[in-house]
Amino acid sequence: xxTEFTPLASTxxxxxxxxxxxxxxxxxxxxxxxxxxxxxLLSPAxxxxxIWRAAVVAGMITGPLILLGVxxxxxxxxVPVSTPMLIAGGFIVGLGVTFGSGCTSGHGxxxxxxxxxxxxxxxxxxxxxxGATVFLIRHVFGA
Amino acid sequence: xxxxxAFFIGAVFGLGISISGMAxxxxxxxxxDVAGTWxxxxxxxxGGALITTAIGYRxxxxxxxxxxDNDFLLPTARQLDGKLxxxxxxxxxxxxxxxxxxxxxxxxxxxxxxxxxxxxAAVIGGILAARALxxxxxxxxxxxx
Numbered sequence: 001x002x003t004e005f006t007p008l009a010s011t012x013x014x015x016x017x018x019x020x021x022x023x024x025x026x027x028x029x030x031x032x033x034x035x036x037x038x039x040x041l042l043s044p045a046x047x048x049x050x051i052w053r054a055a056v057v058a059g060m061i062t063g064p065l066i067l068l069g070v071x072x073x074x075x076x077x078x079v080p081v082s083t084p085m086l087i088a089g090g091f092i093v094g095l096g097v098t099f100g101s102g103c104t105s106g107h108g109x110x111x112x113x114x115x116x117x118x119x120x121x122x123x124x125x126x127x128x129x130x131g132a133t134v135f136l137i138r139h140v141f142g143a
Numbered sequence: 144x145x146x147x148x149a150f151f152i153g154a155v156f157g158l159g160i161s162i163s164g165m166a167x168x169x170x171x172x173x174x175x176d177v178a179g180t181w182x183x184x185x186x187x188x189x190g191g192a193l194i195t196t197a198i199g200y201r202x203x204x205x206x207x208x209x210x211x212d213n214d215f216l217l218p219t220a221r222q223l224d225g226k227l228x229x230x231x232x233x234x235x236x237x238x239x240x241x242x243x244x245x246x247x248x249x250x251x252x253x254x255x256x257x258x259x260x261x262x263x264a265a266v267i268g269g270i271l272a273a274r275a276l277x278x279x280x281x282x283x284x285x286x287x288x
Contacts (some may be wrong), residue, residue, distance in 0.1 A: 001173075002173075003170040003180070003182045003184075004182070005182050005183060006164055009163065009164065010162075010164055010184040010185070010187035010188045011187045011191040012159075012162055012163075012191070013160065013164065013165070013191070014159065014187060014188040014189065014190060015191045015195045017159035017163065017165075017246075018159075018191060018192040018193065018194065018196040019155055019195055020152050020155040020156035021192070021196045021199070022199025022203060023151075025199070025200060025203045026210060027145070027149075027211050028152075028211055029211075029212040029214060030216055031218070033246075034244070034246035034248075037249075038266070038270070042267065042270060042271070052145060052149040055149035056150070057153060058150055059150040059151060059152060059153020059154035059157060060153040060154070060156055060160070060249045060250040061153075061157060061252045062154050062253060063154055063156065063160055063253060064161045064166065064253035064254045066157075066158050067162065074161075075164070075166045075167065076164075076166075077166055077167055077168070077251050077254050077256045077258070078168065078169035078170075079169070079256075079258040080168065080172065081240065081241060081242060083258075085240050086261050087261060088241075089237045089240030089241025089265070090243070090261070090263070090264070090265025090268070090269065091268050091269040092236055092269060093234055093237035093241065093245065093266050094237075094266040094267060094268060094269015094272065095233055095237070095270075095272060095273045096231065096235070096236070096237055097230070097245060097269075098230065098270050098273035098274060098277075099226050099227075099233065099277075100227055100228075100229070100231040101227060101230065103244050103246060104238075104245075104247075105156075105245070105246035107231070108189060109192045109196050112197075113193055113196035113197040113200050114200060116218070117221070118220060122227055122228070122230075122231035125231035125232050126232065127235065129232045129233075129239065130175050130235035130239040132235075133175075134172055134175040134176050135178060137239065138178075138179055
C-alpha cells in the first residue's frame with residue numbers, strides 16, 4: 001500500500017510531539033513515553049499518579065478529534081495487516097516495551113534527546129529489528 | 144490546574160501524532176520498507192520531535208524543579224544489559240508486524256477505528272504477561288515502567 005511522502009506535515013507533527021515532551025518535563029517533571037504513561041496507568045503508585053496519567057491519555061485521544069475539528073477529517077489510519085497479526089504484534093510490543101523499559105516516544109524521542117546511552121542503544125535496536133521484520137514479512141515471506 | 148495541564152499536554156502529543164502520520168500503520172511500515180513502497184516521512188517526525196525535545200530539555204532540566212512537582216523524574220539506570228536490548232529487539236519485531244507503536248496507537252483510539260482498540264488491548268495483554276514473567280523470574284524485583 002503506497003503512502004504519500006509528507007515532509008512538512010511530518011516535521012510539524014514531530015515538533016508538536018517534541019513540544020509535548022518538553023511541556024510534560026517542565027510542568028510535571030516526567031518523561032513523555034507512551035509506554036511509561038500507559039504502564040503506570042495499569043499499576044498507579046497513588047490516586048494522584050493515576051489521575052495525571054489518565055488526563056494525559058485522555059488528551060492524547062482528543063488529538064484526532066481536534067484535527068477533525070480543524071481540517072474536517074480524522075487522520076488516516078490504514079491497517080495493511082490482518083487481525084491475527086495485529087493481535088500478535090500488539091502482544092509482542094507489550095512484552096518488548098516492558099522488558100525494554102520504553103518505546104519510540106520514551107527512548108526514541110525523550111531518551112535520545114537526553115543522550116541517554118540506554119535509549120540510544122534501545123532505539124538503534126528496535127529500528128533495526130523493525131526494519132528486518134518488515135523486510136522478512138514483505139519480501140521474503142511475501143505477505 | 145495540574146490535571147488540566149496534563150490533559151492539554153496529552154492533546155498536543157495526540158495532535159502531533161495525528162498530523163505527523165504516526166497514527167497510520169501503512170505509513171509507518173512504509174518507512175521501514177526501503178526495498179518496497181518506501182515513505183521517508185517518519186524520519187521527519189523523529190527529527191522534528193528529537194530536535195525540539197533536545198533544545199527544550201536544555202532549558203527545562205537546569206531548573207530547580209518542575210512547576211507542579213518537587214523533582215524531575217528521570218531514569219537512573221545507566222548500564223546496557225540484555226533485558227534492555229532484548230526487550231527493544233522484541234518491541235521492534237512487534238512494531239514491524241503490526242505497524243503501530245504505543246505512542247501512535249493511543250491517540251488513534253480517538254478515531255474510533257476498531258483495529259486500534261484490538262492493538263491496544265493486545266499491548267496491555269503483553270505488558271501484563273511481561274510483568275507476570277518478571278515476577279516469576281525474580282519475585283523480589285520491583286516492577287518498572
